[in-house]
Amino acid sequence: EKERVTLDIGGMTCAGCAATVEKALKGTEGVYEANVNIATEKGTVEYDPSILTKNDLKKVVANSGYEVIGFE
Numbered sequence: 001e002k003e004r005v006t007l008d009i010g011g012m013t014c015a016g017c018a019a020t021v022e023k024a025l026k027g028t029e030g031v032y033e034a035n036v037n038i039a040t041e042k043g044t045v046e047y048d049p050s051i052l053t054k055n056d057l058k059k060v061v062a063n064s065g066y067e068v069i070g071f072e
């Protein structure tokens, strides 16, 4: 199973922040691929919904120091 979601991320101010969030997402079990863009302040994530929920992704972002403002 593979699902794709776009996260609206708040609190990132430079490319380093985006890299931190991306690394946290990529290192999470159940995440296949993650890309975080500082310019758009969005992240796209491909994940297995039988392992992770969207709310779990939100927690991963929060634990890395940033905030998911919404899902698209």
Ligand code: 9UX
Pocket (backbone or CB within 6 Å): 012, 013, 014, 015, 016, 017, 018
């Ligand atoms: Mo850039 Mo983000 O130096 O905390 S990594 S602002």
